[in-house]
Amino acid sequence: MLSARQIRKTYPTRSGGLSVLVDVSLELAAGESAAIMGPSGSGKSTLLNILGTLEPPSSGTLLIGDQEPLWLEGDALSRFRNRAIGFIFQDHHLLPQCSALENVLLPTLAGETDAAAPDRARDLLARVGLSERLDHRPAELSGGERQRVAIARALINKPRVLLADEPTGNLDRKTADTVAELLDELHAGSDFVMIVVTHSPALASRYVRRWELVDGRLAGG
Ligand code: ADP
Numbered sequence: 001m002l003s004a005r006q007i008r009k010t011y012p013t014r015s016g017g018l019s020v021l022v023d024v025s026l027e028l029a030a031g032e033s034a035a036i037m038g039p040s041g042s043g044k045s046t047l048l049n050i051l052g053t054l055e056p057p058s059s060g061t062l063l064i065g066d067q068e069p070l071w072l073e074g075d076a077l078s079r080f081r082n083r084a085i086g087f088i089f090q091d092h093h094l095l096p097q098c099s100a101l102e103n104v105l106l107p108t109l110a111g112e113t114d115a116a117a118p119d120r121a122r123d124l125l126a127r128v129g130l131s132e133r134l135d136h137r138p139a140e141l142s143g144g145e146r147q148r149v150a151i152a153r154a155l156i157n158k159p160r161v162l163l164a165d166e167p168t169g170n171l172d173r174k175t176a177d178t179v180a181e182l183l184d185e186l187h188a189g190s191d192f193v194m195i196v197v198t199h200s201p202a203l204a205s206r207y208v209r210r211w212e213l214v215d216g217r218l219a220g221g
C-alpha cells in the first residue's frame with residue numbers, strides 16, 4: 001500500500017553534500033499506522049515530505065497504492081498528491097480569510113467538480129466535533145480546533161495515506177491528547193495508511209509500529 005525502498009536524500013550545501021537519509025525502507029499495508037521518532041534535525045520532515053511526494057529523494061523507489069509517483073511530474077504529480085495524500089503539519093496551514101468549512105473544501109477545488117464535497121466536509125467537521133464552528137475563521141478558533149480543521153481538510157479527498165508531521169507539537173498536553181485520540185478514531189476502521197512524526201513518547205506509544213530515525217536509517221518498526 002505504501003512502500004518505500006532504499007530512500008536516500010542528500011542536500012547539496014556549500015561545504016559539500018549533506019546526507020540526511022542514507023538508506024530508508026518501510027512498508028505499511030492499507031489500514032496500518034506507525035510513528036516515526038528521532039531527534040531534531042534527524043530528517044523526519046525530509047522523509048515525510050519524500051513519502052508525500054512534496055520532495056524527490058536522491059534515489060530510491062516509492063509505491064503508493066499501485067502507483068509509482070516518482071515517475072510523475074508537474075500537474076500529474078500535483079493531481080496524484082492532491083487525491084492520494086493528506087498532510088497535517090505542526091502549524092495548521094489554514095487560510096486565514098477562509099471559514100473552517102471553506103478551508104476543509106480547499107483540496108476539492110482542484111480538478112473535476114465534486115458535488116458531494118460540501119456534505120463530506122460537514123460530515124468530517126462533525127466527526128472532529130466542530131459542527132458549531134463551520135463559519136469560524138482560523139483566528140476565531142482555539143489551537144486544538146484549528147488542528148481539528150486541518151485534520152478534516154487532510155481527509156476530505158479520502159486519501160490513501162495520511163502524513164502528520166508533529167501534529168500536536170504546538171498544543172498543550174491535554175489538547176494534544178484529544179487531537180491524538182481523534183486521529184486514532186478517524187483511522188480506526190478506515191483503510192488509509194497513517195504515519196505520525198513526533199517528539200512525544202506519549203504520542204508514539206499509541207502506535208504498535210514505531211521507528212526511530214537515527215543516522216539516516218530507521219530502527220525498529
Ligand atoms: P527533522 O524534521 O527531523 O527535525 P529535517 O528533515 O527538517 O529534520 O532536516 C534534516 C536535516 O536536513 C537538517 O540538518 C536540515 O538542516 C537539513 N535540511 C532540511 N532541508 C534542507 C534543504 N532544503 N537544504 C539543505 N538542508 C536541508
Ligand code: MG
Nearest residue numbers: 044045046165
Ligand atoms: Mg521536522
